[in-house]
Amino acid sequence: MKYSLGLDFGTESARAVLVDIDTGETVATAADEFADGVIDEGLPGSTESLPLDWALQNPADWLTALERTVHAVMEESGAAPESVVGVGLDFTACTILPTTLDGTPLCALDAFRDRPHAWAKLWKHHAAQPQADRVNQLAQTRGEPWLARYGGKISSEWLIPKALQMLEEAPDLYARADRLVEGADWIVWQLTEKLHRNACAAGYKGTWHKVNGFPAPDFLAALHPELSDLYQVKLSGSVVPPGQKVGELVPTWAQRLGLSPGTPVAAPIIDAHAAVPGGGVSQPGILLMIMGTSTCHMLMAEDEMLVEGIAGVVEDGIVPGYFGYEAGQAGVGDIFAWFVERMVPPEYRAQADRQGRSLHDVLAEKAAALRPGENGMLALDWWNGNRSTLMDADLTGLLIGPTLATRAEEIYRALIEATAFGTRMIIDAFIQQGVPVESIVTGGGLTKNELLMQIYADITGREMAVAGEPQISALGAAMLGSVAAGSQAGGHGSLGQAIASMAPPPARVFRPKKAHQLPYDQLFAEYRRLYDYFGRGENDVMKVLRRLRSGSGGGQEP
């Protein structure tokens, strides 16, 4: 038997899977929570509180979880170390940390451990918004060519804003940081003593382009004089596509993990993007949606198109040889959770408790008894802004149609429908702008909600296939490991081959119901009109409300 080890580094925990590279069968899996979790209140060991919107991680947690989970899967499977032909990993991004030349995180040095900027900034660190605003404004003013690839705007989560925030707020630490490195690349650096940059994170979060490279030094200098050599120095290292072999497991780490020294280690990939191979998608035209608190939409094409309001397009970013497109909905499961936690009356909770079910189940059951349109409501799914196709974080939610007779399940259903309409907008944007979508594969926690999946099928008019492997990203990471091994070392010759061998068939396919097409087409026409009216500047009431909320005028009362 030959196995590949897939490592999946998330927001709260890491997971390891050991996968049979011929069948794709997961023979063992283990997860471990990060001891310090998401650091958003105060640094470990400190009583000082972090400012709003900060979110950090402790790199030491990553290594601890790595050791524990790899030991666990090796033990559980009983696999021999030499049967592991390769190691692949996925990681959140942009999750970036400052290190010394030898890779030591600055936060691991006593001198700096009380400095927030010494720690790893997690993907959802949003405190660099002012910097992101300036980056966007300057890039627009200068007509920077790379901006159009990201729908005309980059987010505060991305590399340049995070680096610029560090430079401005902690210039001594920025100067001391010999390298700024993605968590994914840092783990590979540890395991192989080789520092490369994975094309996925570099492209989607670091504004790298395969042909044109990085933003020019004079643009960076215009942001801040000391930022001009960011890519040449602090981000040095060649950019390699996911799955390409970066190096081999060094003896110290082979020993710590109980693996063989010399085991090939693959260039990593972003966690969401790992779901593309994990979901069995190896070619253009198949939209892969990871549906959870938010939804990430990934699609490949033969060509590079500039699609309005799409978060990014990166050559080699997912499956080498293709252009990978990414879009997203900023709130999906989060919107349902908001409603369930904050807006549902006690009777529903009592029923859920009595029946030993979740409130989501109770609401979904009641909502499923309604036919399309019967709730008499329509929502815009912008509770957390719009990530695609409007790319506007300042948009907010809208619910239209409630009456005195409206019940909780009717709103619940309207919220689900709204997110499905939002997905249809994204699909339509891809198609209208020349990126074909032929079929759809889904993964993530929401795929367990049958009502939701059926509504998505009905509203998009398309089949929704649910990926066969629940740990879809971890499987994708394992596929990368098998590719790093290469066919001569018993692995796979390409990611396409790995996917063909290792991806299981869909767990389930939801098919659109004919009778639901007409009412949902009518509702979608209304959704689209509201979308344009409130989203494209004709009525900016959401912006006005936001301004008033953040406080111009008015005192306390009564």
Place this chain on the structure above:
Amino acid sequence: MKYSLGLDFGTESARAVLVDIDTGETVATAADEFADGVIDEGLPGSTESLPLDWALQNPADWLTALERTVHAVMEESGAAPESVVGVGLDFTACTILPTTLDGTPLCALDAFRDRPHAWAKLWKHHAAQPQADRVNQLAQTRGEPWLARYGGKISSEWLIPKALQMLEEAPDLYARADRLVEGADWIVWQLTEKLHRNACAAGYKGTWHKVNGFPAPDFLAALHPELSDLYQVKLSGSVVPPGQKVGELVPTWAQRLGLSPGTPVAAPIIDAHAAVPGGGVSQPGILLMIMGTSTCHMLMAEDEMLVEGIAGVVEDGIVPGYFGYEAGQAGVGDIFAWFVERMVPPEYRAQADRQGRSLHDVLAEKAAALRPGENGMLALDWWNGNRSTLMDADLTGLLIGPTLATRAEEIYRALIEATAFGTRMIIDAFIQQGVPVESIVTGGGLTKNELLMQIYADITGREMAVAGEPQISALGAAMLGSVAAGSQAGGHGSLGQAIASMAPPPARVFRPKKAHQLPYDQLFAEYRRLYDYFGRGENDVMKVLRRLRSGSGGGQEP
């Protein structure tokens, strides 16, 4: 001491108050619930269920409550029967019943008691909507001149639709009904053996006009051939302004009530309208708002204007000598109750229980801690349609601005603000179309909500005076009784005099806060834009949603 007896007939109960006519002091009060309550499920003693939207009352309940409450106030006060100089009453309208020539309700006859159309149709009987639609359509087609006085549309609650429904669905009963009479006028008929029609109900609900009379027989004949003599025969009886003496208490009823025979009885008034004198309003320019489950706005003027979307204007309809205008918001307290009952999570209820307070209190306290605009939300207050100024029952609610951080109290406040914006729209409509509004007096249950009252003051930019007497309509009815007595019999010479003597000063005045004007003016501009956009046909999504709800296309799922 001289007293007037005020009788207030509501939806669920009746109330009597005995009021000192010189000071306005209420010396005794008593209430009694109607035994059969609102009959909307099945007739008393029957297991057959009534169709949707039916709402009936049993006239026998009115008489029982009348006897009980009058005995109670006479006993409690110890007043001598001869010290009661007059009797006045208010009643819901249009609440209409079919009777024989001698006033016997058809439902009191054994032959008809199992026939729904034999009972009194309560004001909120909404089953005559198809008839109302036809009345409106025909009147518009023919350009009936009276239609403009009612904002271009009459409601299913009104007299003609209710009479037409009876004629169409129970022609034998319609033929057998010698008279159709408002509950108010029927009570007076019982007490005095004289049948008149009060100008308030006749004008606001029966399409009567002081100069032009009733709709013409040929219009009625076009609706149904047998309807042509409706006003001449079944609604015969002269129309008299509220407070005018209709007759004197007959000996049998004097004995049943423990009052003196010959006591003057006043022409009655609609319950909401009784609040105008009860609230101390005797002249043009003072808007009286009764704020409860819905809100009724009443205003007088020297002239007759046709105000867009205002429910009615009636000469002599409230205070004789003036034109009385009525407008309304179809859902106010009902919207807050909908939210509190259906949308508030258990923690809030737990806090309310722990503190022995109502959920409304808990939410209001939290909402009061927000400054204007801080909730970041805006709503359209159409959960129960719009009664003025759009007069469109098919409009529905809208909430804009929720985010993942939105809390229940923020929505609660947005709903209160929305109803206050709706009130401002009504005030603006009056003023812009030539009916002055100089000040505002309020009554009803919502006046106890301090947060709400302050928000109304802030949003309208006007002082909100709360009427001094909580039983505002009953006091108004007692004023009518003192006027029926007349000054020579120890009562008052006019309603104006009665009001001057008997109306207490405001219990409290809420004054607009300067700091809140600017943000609320900004929010109102946004409200108004949404109001026009969704309310005046530019975007008919609410109508589309209603159509889809009532079911074109789609099957059951999943």
